[in-house]
Amino acid sequence: MINIEQMAIILDALPDPAFILSRSGKYVAIFGGQDKRYYHDGSNLVGRYIADLIKPEKANWFLTQIEKAIVSQKLEIAEYELSSRDVKGLPDEGPEAPIWFEGRIQALSFEIDNEAVVLWVASNISERHQLEIKLRELSDTDQLTGLFNRRKLEQELKQHFDTYTRYATPTSLLMFDLDNLKSVNDNLGHAAGDEVIKMVANLCLTVIRKNDCICRFGGDEFIIALPNTLLPDTLQLAQRLQTLVRAALSQYAIGDTQVTVSIGATTISKADHSYEEMIKRADLALYQAKNEGKDRIIVI
Template sequence: MLFSHEQLQSILSTLPDPAFILTRSGRYAALFGGTDDRYYHDGNSLVGQTMFDVLHYEKANWFAQQISRALDSKALHIVEYTLSGSDVKGLENSGPHLPIWFEGRIQALGFQVDGEDAVVWVASNITEKNAIEMRLREQSETDALTGLFNRRKLLEALQSRYELFFHQQAPTTAMMFDVDNFKQINDELGHLKGDEVLSEIGCVCRNELGTNNILARLGGDEFVVLMPGTTCDEAEKIANLLRLRIIMDIEDKLKIGTTISGGLSEFWPSDTSCEDVLKRADDGLYQSKRDGRNRISTIRPGFQLSKSAVGM
């Protein structure tokens, strides 16, 4: 069946997602569809303008690069990208503050438009889909009680740091610690109070260590802190400040007198897997237990222990 010109125009105009005809120079030559008003505004005013008229240079230049790639490859080019008020000239303060996510499907046309090579760019709003995927990813990577990373995410991060250590000699120190006499807290005060202790530890770790370090609950009352770019010598001070802050906050907020014990170690050239450093940090933790608790023990090459005792 052949469609008339008017019928084809009608079909194109009813497309839910907008389909832009864009030239190599970034000019909006035509716009079809975009009828799903849940996600799109009327963009017909763009026709005749260029991306550099509408968008700030960095974003407009990125779009121009994608158009060139699609034209040069002649194959379908798919990209995900964001747009927010700060990207659009004149909308810096009045446009949406949160970025809107799109999937762009870009295909070179087999003919020129007004003397220029051109593409059809179909833009699909995927903001809701992205938000769902991000929530699912966070849930799969996060410990529900403390809000820290879980064991799975910790091991992923540890592997990444292990590879950086061997390729770029970038140090990373691992601290493993747990709550002294945690079973006694659960037995005497109840598991809900024990959960409050673990949750408070998560809060202290986030507040004291920020975003440069990788914070995780390994399981039970065991926690791990990865300190990228930090040697054991540098990490000892950080670890002891964290130990003291945890003790003070639990006493102040939960009225529970408890302490923590931990172990420190960093990657060694002799390591054969990313988990070797965790095993040594665990050895340091148990050395702290044997030495009377409430301290951090550092395992260095040659298995020499450096102990940081109470109050240091």
């Protein structure tokens, strides 16, 4: 049998800090979380109130989570970021950077000082959180160019389409495809073709604005989404891009065969039911640009 003294030692040895918090946000007790590599010592907080130690917005968030667990009587799980500077009374010793926590919050079946209480176990998940950010970045990014990939562009366009239906703010699209990349690959090698694709990506980054979204849509095909932009500005950007590409890639010409861009341009229309219709229109315009002899901009 475990006796009371052993029980106290076990509670102190809990790897993650476990807080007993009252409905009104009082730190009733704190156990465990002794390893200073992962946690700050919270023993100074006992007897004090969340609202007195943490800024109102965050304090309210904590109180809401406590209330949720008390009302549901089920295990509640929430992730949050907190640094020692966010909580008055925490010692400096402990992690310097803000910590990402997973809070596991369970209402207890008894009251303390006539108040409902919860057990709040706070686990340091900073490493996992960083990994999740990295994975998200990787899943949104094209490996060769570092631009967004098609998946991310489609997410963005969906949002722009929703914004358009609500506030009528227009989004325009440029879809473009390199002309004669095959000739570079065949004559100068695949690595040179890769260089060309990367150069075009970097040129695009120099002409777009902060809110524009550029993606590598496929092999040598790119899309730039331009939120809050009408056709005249879109066409200006297309012309700049066309001129820049022609000049920058002249070194890859094979005889008379130059690497240029064919561009299809379009803007959102009242008749569109989804962002896919915009992409289809831009694709049609691009197809026409290729058919009419490449190195040109077609608007549909």
